[in-house]
Amino acid sequence: MVDQPNIRDVAKAAGVSTATVSRALAQPGKVREATLKKVMDAVEKIGFVPNRQASMFRSRKSNTVILLVRDISNPFYLDIYKGVEEAAFAAGYKVLMGDAREDDERITHYIEAVRECHADGLILMIGSFPKKLLEQTDRLPPFVVALEEIDGLEAPTVRVDNVAAAEGAVAHLIAQGHKRIVHLTGPLDEHLGKTRLEGYRRALKKAGLPIDEALIMPGDFSLNAGYDQTAKLLEKGAHFSAIFASSDQMAIGAASALREKGLAIPDDVSLVGFDDTLIASIFYPPLTTVYQPRREIGRAAMAMMIRKLSAHAGDPVAVEEPLEDQQFLTELITRNSVAPFDDARPGT
Amino acid sequence: MVDQPNIRDVAKAAGVSTATVSRALAQPGKVREATLKKVMDAVEKIGFVPNRQASMFRSRKSNTVILLVRDISNPFYLDIYKGVEEAAFAAGYKVLMGDAREDDERITHYIEAVRECHADGLILMIGSFPKKLLEQTDRLPPFVVALEEIDGLEAPTVRVDNVAAAEGAVAHLIAQGHKRIVHLTGPLDEHLGKTRLEGYRRALKKAGLPIDEALIMPGDFSLNAGYDQTAKLLEKGAHFSAIFASSDQMAIGAASALREKGLAIPDDVSLVGFDDTLIASIFYPPLTTVYQPRREIGRAAMAMMIRKLSAHAGDPVAVEEPLEDQQFLTELITRNSVAPFDDARPGT
């Protein structure tokens, strides 16, 4: 690659100062039209591409936001990303996606990325946070939390009513006559895991059904957890006719374990997931699951971020509206993975 | 966020010059041990985090590589990414993943990202390239091509024998007695699409079977293409007992279309995919497919990139070994989506 021309070359070619070139490029409105044309022609002619590294460095802004998620391989986050990217693009921001993997070191790494000026802020979709960093609140970069809640971290949040969503899913199974329902939970030391479990309990309680703690299997949203915990249950000879998994991935994992034992879905065991990822509709049988408006959630989170950043920059225009938490509605999508409870095939 | 301390603060605290701090951080071997300790203590004490923006700007290196793929939502690329990331991490590089979506504008955008000094090089996993850019070869950033071939672009390449892989897959179907085999192709104006089709033709020819052009359905690797083209075929009342899809995603799409018509896999129609993504093993029935060593391919591509970059930087150490193309072996993974041809259930 040959040496790039710089802003001085453009200035020379256009017969203006470097400041004018800079302005013409960044704030075309602040430059006379004739000048703008001269600059643009020069840019075109010599093939100038601004060195963003330099401009970020100088202006101390990267116009980039990092979306930090639990597990980048969960397709759930792809739609979130798309929503974030839409809102970001419209406002001139770029988005980078980071994989936290529930690992404090990786999280710290991303926080440092902001300190190193790679990004202006963070959208967090993780359930815990390194204790070390929680203490230094004044050195934390701007962030927004989406769909999660982090103990000890006050932040503008995009929410969903997980208790109600889980309760609805389990109530659906109960309405189909199921009584012994397994719950494959999320991480139980975190908000998402706790609230969905709470919804599960509430649905059973409301229906006057007993809660068998042996049917509550701790997981972490991953495919493998779904498989392992279901296999364990089957090995123990547990009795159940339905499973409510806290993620589609876990539901799919559970399905594998069931099939290995020759159990059919939904004939022997009914199955409900959470998230309505692409895989839920592709799966055979198509999975009943809880839909969350991912795209909108992503957009809302980024919108919050933008407001937060402009407040940070001292821009008064955007601060009028306070950074209030926002709540979205979930919806139970019923497909073919749930069948009425059948006395002749009472599950396992 | 409070103001970050800078290198001068560290220098002051350690009682050395800024140049020494810079050296201590970047090339610890070039600094006396006692000095190194003084610097490190000062760094620790005042909580210094180097401003990467500044150092990249100054050194004109970002230690970042962009992995540009066809479609970020295809899980195939996740493992490639992991391989790239492994090799990159070991060499102190970071990896960003970009989504080309077969869109010249997006591709140009990523090329510019390198010119803007966001990244040092590109690993391309795309099948075409903006014509405009092809002409200015001397201004193109360092790149490596993986698994694809781009007309008009000479580049070190990581390959797989697509003809042989496709031929093997189709030969497997033929060995099971299938004679009328659909091929859902990749983009036919690109290397990947052409070579796999070539393998399909070759297998039929070798077996002495006729090639029915009506069974060759052009696609683009996407789920929707698999669905649409299969649905079209079924609507036309085409006869076939097996499908060879050029990607797992297309195979899954085809399966949906078949099921909607009440056709069972593999009882009525056998199905073979390509890539062996996670979904192939999770799918019901588990999908017979062509495995490519994605992780290794990613690692190899990044290794090439690193060598290319250090050659660029004039580092003579790494140039000994020439940048030769590298080839990896594929493997047919047989699962349960293929059954022997059954006269009683001759497909569609």
Place this chain on the structure above:
DNA sequence: TTGAAAGCGCTAACAA
């Protein structure tokens, strides 16, 4: 082995 000093390409006061 270390320090002094120049300057990377750009932006942002300030002045004109």
Place this chain on the structure above:
DNA sequence: TTGTTAGCGCTTTCAA
């Protein structure tokens, strides 16, 4: 509306 100028934080000669 435009130009002049200082300097962001760091790396990198060059000299000591």
